Amino acid sequence: MKSNSSKIAMKKLSGLIYLFLSILFISPVFAQKLTKRKVAKVFKNSEIVNNHYTGFALYDNETNKPIFELDANKPAIPASNTKIFTLYTALNMLGDSIPGLRYITRGDSLIFWGTGDPSFLHPDLKSRKIYDFLKNSDKKLFYSHSNSSTDFAGSAIYQIAMVSMPVIENTGRAYTDKDGKLRLSPAFLEKSLKMDTTYHPITFTIRRDEETNSFTYPNMPVPANFRQTLYLVPGSELTTSFLADTLKKQVNTLNMRLPQNAKTLFSIPSDTLYRRMMLPSDNYLAEQLLYVCSSLLPGKLSVDSAIAYSSRNFLSDLPDKFQWRDGSGLSRNNLFSPRSIIKILIKLKEKINNEERLLNLFPAGGVSGTIRTAYKTDNGSPFVWAKTGSLSNVHLQGGYFITRKGKKYLFSFMNNNFLIPTADIRNEMVRIITDFHNKY
Template identity: 25%
Template sequence: MKILFIKIKVFAVLASLSFLLAIPLLASAATFEKGVAIFQKKIRQTLSNSCLRKNNFGIKIYSLDRGEALIEMRENKLFIPASNLKILTTAVALQTLGPNYRFTTRLFTDGNLKDGVLNGNLYIKGYGDPKFVTEQMWLLVNELKKLPLQNINGDIIGDDSFFDHQKRIKAWTKNPGAQAYEAPLGALSFNFNTVQVYVSPGSKVGSRPEIIIEPDTEYTTLSNQARTLKSGTRNRLIVNRLDRNGFDEITVTGGIQLGQARAQYFLNITDPTQYTLSALKKYLGHAGIQFQGKMKKGLVPETAVELLTHESEPLMLALQGLNKFSNNFVAEQILKTIGAEKYGPPGTTLKGLQVIDDYLVGLGYSSEQYNVLDGSGLSRQNRLSPQLIIDILRHVHNDLGVYPEFVSALGVMGVDGNVKNRMRGVKSSGRARVKTGTLNFVSALSGYFQSRDGETFAFSILMNSLKCSNGRIKRLQDQIIKEGLNLQRISTGSIISEEQKNLSPTLNNPSH
């Protein structure tokens, strides 16, 4: 009887302990729900802004650690993504080409090189390098000089056959201007196929402004019809680029005030291959390599001998320029390269888009669930959903072979790229890695953020048909990210102690 009494007493004590141990789990669940509920309420309040009263947006915020959505509104609806489409291009590029892929630029000759003299033509063949810029041109010319080479007795011929000759995307506007963001495409390109024009006031009122074109090559000429104006005089300075069939003319009209700071303009060029050849000639001269021949386009003969191969920086670095500064030219060059590498040269936009289709089919999407016509997002005919972007972000996040390079290419809120001046002063802003997207009446923001608890989220916000200013819309987006950064499933000072957290497998393993 005594033994039975002891057993009953022990059972009662164990039952009491079990009840007490269960309390932290119940409390934690309640606290979790409270933290999420507060977050959801704040997000819905932000989205109730009058700018969005027509429900012209879609949003999804998804926990990558827990596999659950905290916010989803019109997540399957198709929207114009603007440059958020570059998220897709970047993911496909990393998967198809790999983070360490390098673009090449090759030099050949159909003659012979002896004692520093090349008797024959020099061929330069481009393979789509989107960042073949001044520094890379210098490196290539110095490599050539060290062969050694001092004199070229022949012509310089540019081979751009690795891509097709479609310089612009058909889905873009029909009458492009000289804007740098609409630079033409080409397998042999230089400095993003743009020039910089600097305009400073002249020495006195009525004099011509001082103008510098960089790079200054034979490819560009200058027509300066502008005037230096008296301080306080209102007049517009107009800098334009005109196609002169084989070269470009930079025209400057209007006026700039005396004492005004130097103005800077970026303009695109019209003939990438000829532009690159002119730049090559200039830098050959700087390196002391003599050349008196002609510059023209052509194909490298099958019998030509390769002199050297210049390699670009790794793709992972090119992707930083693509995303942090939303470079359309880089995106489209990479898309054509993807097409060439997957389906063979010449690289075309259509081949690149086929690789994108293949990727999205692999994610379980059918053609009616999206519409992609370029690699940059400049076309207003593109359509993506927040859900599709989330699925891309999830897929990349789960692949350690590409995720580090992918996330490092995104803009860091308040730190760099196009978002350097957003959320400045917010200490935790560096825990948000994002891609922006902007067109007329369109604004988008997608990427990753880490909450105060250390939980990682993927998010996508697509907004169309906007009637508010870009600044106002961006502040709404930033507020959503701020709330995400401050999200705490377990609030500071809650009744859940560290010992209780250690007893709870739910708290210690967020994936459960």
């Protein structure tokens, strides 16, 4: 029979074992919870993020509540994170397919207007619905440019200007053929190509006139395998020439106002265009997408009108004052705070209401888009889906990530005005988000 002292000792031992097991199996759950204090410590100890403006916001994906914020109310240049706002605008204004053409028929004539849809003969989108419609029509074709705000709507920061009906991204190609002769494609551009003996570039390069699609080349031997993309000034003449060359039929120009009863022909699924804009961060598609949005508004096509409409109707609940100037984020006059980026990520999530579809529109770390090589996967699976943004002295990410414990978060990580290599900023962002994923 055991003594009372033995019983007491056994109870104490049992208590110690229970305490040990509690520490071993229960405490880590709480110890590894992502908290404000722990995130703050990570940022305090980072030498990289403390030598310039860093704005950061981390929110719980389930509650949409903040866990940690660092200067999250201060506006900063968002670069290509601006495309998230363009995406949200398009999701609110456009349906499941992109309006590709407006048209009416009058007698033996088919009269059509562009909507700004950039997918027409786009080399990566491979949209043929508009092409087949025009190609197979037995009517005379008339293109009206009257709904374009200007023949050259792009500013100096855009290599490819916006236009109501872009064809092949409004680009041409210069190359040497198998006989070593200089050629332009489409071939109709060759009539505007001339030699200029006063033009002396370091290497053989074709030069375009600033305001017209006239080209000059130097009095130099054409290099073998020469290739050059030609960025063209858009306008009604270029569009009709492109269409005639592509369709192999006559296309006439008509200055006719777009009637309210014009029919709409849709081109490609909207998500196809959105994904192509978001993953490689295509600036041209982003600008044209806002052009398409503006085609649903009164007046002529205009990026400014689409931004103004979206700001009034879809973005009035952003937490901080913002400044939005273009669709792509190339303008340094765009200003959004990390909190506003988090808000648009929440609004996107609620608007789409389908996690698989939502994440499919964002670059996936280690898998696709602009963060394919930045992050590594976790046993083959991505854990972060984020839009990047880069300009000189600007680099950021905004999106979603999941931890190994299955906890989901939204984040905005903004870096402005740094004087160190962008790679150092990117690597530090990746290190911090990856660490959150691994530990919590």
